[in-house]
Amino acid sequence: MTAVTEIEAAPRDRLSRARSLHWVLAGALGLACIASLQIGATGVTLSAMLAKLGQGEALSQMERVVLLDIRLPRLAMCVLVGAALAVSGAAMQGLFRNPLADPGIVGVGAGAGLGAILAIVLGAVLPAWIIDLTGNQMVPFAAFLGGWGSTILLYRLSTRHGRTSVATMLLAGIAIGALAGAVSGILVYIADDRQLRDLTFWGLGSLAGASWAKVLSAGPLILLSVAAALRLGRALNGLALGEATAVHIGIDVQRMKSLAILAVAGATGAAVAVSGGIGFIGIVVPHLLRLASGPDHRTLLFNSALLGAVLLILADVIARVVIAPAELPIGIVTAVLGAPVFLWILLRRRGLVEL
Amino acid sequence: MSLIAKGIHVRYGTREALRGVGLTALPGQMTAIVGPNGSGKSTLLGAITASLPFRGQVSLNGRDIGTMKPWELASQRAVLPQASRLAFPFSVIEVVRLGLQSGTAGDRPEVPMQALARVGLAHYADRSFHELSGGEAQRVMLARVLAQVWAPVEDGQPRWLLLDEPVSSLDIAHQLQVMEIARAFARAGGGVIAVMHDLNLTALFADRVAILAEGRRLAFGTPGEVLTDDILSRAYGCALRVSAPPPAGIPYILPHAASA
Numbered sequence: 001m002t003a004v005t006e007i008e009a010a011p012r013d014r015l016s017r018a019r020s021l022h023w024v025l026a027g028a029l030g031l032a033c034i035a036s037l038q039i040g041a042t043g044v045t046l047s048a049m050l051a052k053l054g055q056g057e058a059l060s061q062m063e064r065v066v067l068l069d070i071r072l073p074r075l076a077m078c079v080l081v082g083a084a085l086a087v088s089g090a091a092m093q094g095l096f097r098n099p100l101a102d103p104g105i106v107g108v109g110a111g112a113g114l115g116a117i118l119a120i121v122l123g124a125v126l127p128a129w130i131i132d133l134t135g136n137q138m139v140p141f142a143a144f145l146g147g148w149g150s151t152i153l154l155y156r157l158s159t160r161h162g163r164t165s166v167a168t169m170l171l172a173g174i175a176i177g178a179l180a181g182a183v184s185g186i187l188v189y190i191a192d193d194r195q196l197r198d199l200t201f202w203g204l205g206s207l208a209g210a211s212w213a214k215v216l217s218a219g220p221l222i223l224l225s226v227a228a229a230l231r232l233g234r235a236l237n238g239l240a241l242g243e244a245t246a247v248h249i250g251i252d253v254q255r256m257k258s259l260a261i262l263a264v265a266g267a268t269g270a271a272v273a274v275s276g277g278i279g280f281i282g283i284v285v286p287h288l289l290r291l292a293s294g295p296d297h298r299t300l301l302f303n304s305a306l307l308g309a310v311l312l313i314l315a316d317v318i319a320r321v322v323i324a325p326a327e328l329p330i331g332i333v334t335a336v337l338g339a340p341v342f343l344w345i346l347l348r349r350r351g352l353v354e355l
Numbered sequence: 356m357s358l359i360a361k362g363i364h365v366r367y368g369t370r371e372a373l374r375g376v377g378l379t380a381l382p383g384q385m386t387a388i389v390g391p392n393g394s395g396k397s398t399l400l401g402a403i404t405a406s407l408p409f410r411g412q413v414s415l416n417g418r419d420i421g422t423m424k425p426w427e428l429a430s431q432r433a434v435l436p437q438a439s440r441l442a443f444p445f446s447v448i449e450v451v452r453l454g455l456q457s458g459t460a461g462d463r464p465e466v467p468m469q470a471l472a473r474v475g476l477a478h479y480a481d482r483s484f485h486e487l488s489g490g491e492a493q494r495v496m497l498a499r500v501l502a503q504v505w506a507p508v509e510d511g512q513p514r515w516l517l518l519d520e521p522v523s524s525l526d527i528a529h530q531l532q533v534m535e536i537a538r539a540f541a542r543a544g545g546g547v548i549a550v551m552h553d554l555n556l557t558a559l560f561a562d563r564v565a566i567l568a569e570g571r572r573l574a575f576g577t578p579g580e581v582l583t584d585d586i587l588s589r590a591y592g593c594a595l596r597v598s599a600p601p602p603a604g605i606p607y608i609l610p611h612a613a614s615a
Contacts, residue, residue, distance in 0.1 A: 249433075
C-alpha cells in the first residue's frame, strides 16, 4: 500500500511535548518560589539570609519571623491555591466539555463562599461533636459542600442528554452566583461583630492573611481533590467525544462524573475557604496549556497544577510590590490579567451567536 | 458467538419507538438495518450498543450486555455514531488514539496510523479535527472505531463493528470505500451491523437485511429475499419498484457500476 511511507513519517507527538513541559514548569515553579521568598516589603531577602547562614551566623529574630511565619506559609498557600484553582478549572472544562467553564465564573465559587460564610456565622450553634470532629477543617469543608451542591445544580440545569448548553451554563451560573451572594448578604446582616471581622478578613480575596494554620486547614482537602482530579485524564479525553461515545470506548461515565464533581468542589471549596474569590486562574491556565501542548487531559491536569501555582506566586509577587509597602488584593491582579484572556477565548470561538 | 437482540422495546416519552424487535447478527457477515425515517433503525442500534434504556435482551458473543462492564463491552465491540462533536482541539491522530487506549490493541502504537491509512487519511494525522469537513470527520471516526477493534477475531472470539449510518455524509467514492472496509472486516471473521439509508449500497454490500417500519421488524433475510417491490412499498409507504430503470433521458448513477 502507498500508505506505508505515510506511516513512517511519524506525526509530531504533542503528548511527549506536554510531558517535557512537566519538567519545564517544575523548574519555573522552583524559580517562582525563590523569587517569592526573595522579594518583600521588609527588605529581608533570601539571598542575604542564605549568605548569613553560609558564614555560620544566626538569623535575627525578624528575619526568622519574616521567612518562616510570613513568606513561607504564604508561598505554600500560593502553591496550594494556584494548583487547586487551575486543576478545578481544567477538570470542570473537561466535565462540561467546554473551555469557558470555570468554577469562579459559573457560580461554584460563590456557592463555596456561601458554605464558608455559613460555617463562620452559624458554626457556633452547631452541635459540639460536629465542631470537635471538623476542627480547623470546618470552614473549608463547609465551602466544599457549598461548591459541591452548586456544581451538581449547575450540571443538572445546563446538561441535557449529555450535552451542555454554554448559554444555559453561563446564565445558570449567574443565577446561582446571585442567589448565593444574596443568602451570604443576609448572613452578613445577622452576623455579630466578631464574626463580621472574620468575614471581612476572609472576603478580601487575598492571601495576606496566610498562616500555617490556614495552610493546614485547606491543604489536605486540596491535595486530596487535586490527586483525584489527576486520575481523570483518560476519562475526560473520552468524554471530549461525547457522553455516549465515552461509554462506547469503555469509560464508566457516571462514576467519572461524580468523581470530577467532587474533585472540582473540593479544590474550589478549600481554595475559596482560605483565599476568598481569586478569579480567572482556572480559565487562563488550562487555555494557555492547550495552546502550548494540546488538550490531552492526561498531561493537561498535572501541567495545570504546576502552571497555576507558578502564576499565582507571580501574581502574588506583583500584588506585593506594585504599591509597596501596601499591597493589592491578589484577586485584582488575576482579574486584570485574566479577564482579557477570557474575552479573547470567547471571541475566538466560531459560531458565537449559536452559544 | 453472535449478536442476538430479543424482544427490544424502547419508549421515548409516550411514543413507542420499538415494539418487540429481534435481530440475530452472525460474525463473518454484514447485517444492515434499513427503514424509513423514524422507523426505529438508530434506536435499535442504540439498544444493541446499550446507549439507551430498553426492555428486552441483547447478548454479545454469548453474554448478556446488561451484565458487562463498559470496558468489557469496549473490548468486544466498537460503535460509530452518526455525528461526532469534539469538545477540544484534538489532532486527527489523537482522536484515533482515543480508540486505541480503550481497545485491546493498547500495546500496539502503530495501529492508529494504520487505521488512519485504511480510511485514506494518513496525511491528515497532524491536522486539527475541527478543521475537517463533515465527510473527513466521519472517516476519522471510522478509523478510531477500527483502531478499537483492530483484529476482527481475537482469542477465538469475533469483534463487532456497530455503525450508525456510516456513509451518510460521504461522496460516492468514499461511500464505496467505507462499505468495502466494513465488508473486509466481516470477511475476516468479525461481525458488522450497519444502520443504512441507501438501499442500493445495502443491496450491494449487506449479507442480511432487517427492514423496520413503525417500530416493528417487517422483514429479515438476504437482500434478494427482502428488497422486493412489495416489502419496500409497505415499509416506505410509496410504490417502489426494484430494478426498474427510469424513463429515457434521466441519468441515474448506481454504485453497482463502480469497478472495485
